[in-house]
Amino acid sequence: MERDALVRVAATGGYGTVYSVEEGVCEVALIDPQAEEDFLSVPQAMVEPLERAYPESMGELAGRLALLHLRVSCGAAAGGGFEAFVGRTEDDALELWWAEGNHRARRVSHLEGGQASALASALRGLDLEPWEHGGGAPARPGGWHWSLECAGASMGASGFGHDGAPEGLRDVVEALAGMGLPLIWDDEGPHLA
Template identity: 45%
Template sequence: MQVDSLVHIPAAGGYGSVMGLGEDGSVEVELIDPGADDFSLRLPLANVGELEHARDADLEALARSLALLHLRVSRALDLDRSFDLYVGRTEDAALDLWFGGGRRRPRRLRTLSAAEGEALASTLAKLALDAWRHGGPREDTRTLDGWGWSCEVIGGGRGASGFGRQRPFEGMEGLCDVLMRLGAPIGWEDDAPGAVPCAL
């Protein structure tokens, strides 16, 4: 297990990303949960289970058993266009779309139909996150109007993730287009995604 590893947290009934490992055998985890009140937890290492890392070639199978998608976009000074978007599997096996723009907490927008879930899975299968697992190509991060992103895709005991700045990952625009059609209030402008201002 290492920083940025994706883990399952049985006590919380969800998933997280490792933020740090303590010398006392603890692990600091950022929860990937739109309904969480506290997004950071410190737990004994034995209380979390590391997910198998899924490479790009594994994404089609992972997407067919999707448990959670999280896409975060930060827009530096243009905070209103930043957003957190989630698609999560419910206890009755449905997929719910959650969205929070700007400083707003995520809220559930709607439940996807079976056909919409299939369309999302087909899009997720085409993503390329491998090159971004540890931050991808380095860009100048000093610009005040820059933007950044992180993405986690989890399912079937496996997970894929990546993060970057100033450049989208391969398949990001197509993913955002599908999410827009599913009801997410986001747009794509100047080669970058963003929340539609004042949509929520």
């Protein structure tokens, strides 16, 4: 199992990315706005790697979205960033969570039909494959940095970058803004409105 692989963690029923694997134990960075701890160590057998979602399979992932996590940091100020989570609940609803700066994420709302459709449409056009191991310009103190993970239909896609974005990321940010989050995308990239 590779570092940064997107996985489902049986112990939590949630998702995470592999941080390290040593002697059959995986340390997983959890992708969960409600998690008490950021990392969890579990036997490798309790971690299920997700099949990689390529651009042509993003429609299927979007149609059965289980999790989306977008983190953006802007400039050198820690308070200038944000995180947005969309996750499927046990009753099959999608809910939106939001955090600004270093604050803990809070539940904002359940997605309504039109909001879920707009997000699914944006995800269908998202191409993270070239950004899976990073991309964009070299990191710089005044720039913006992003990471995104999404999972659904037993598949996952992830990527990260600096001062540049993959095809479709702007549409994802605009779909999130359409849900009432205080976001805009301009010449400086995505940031708080």
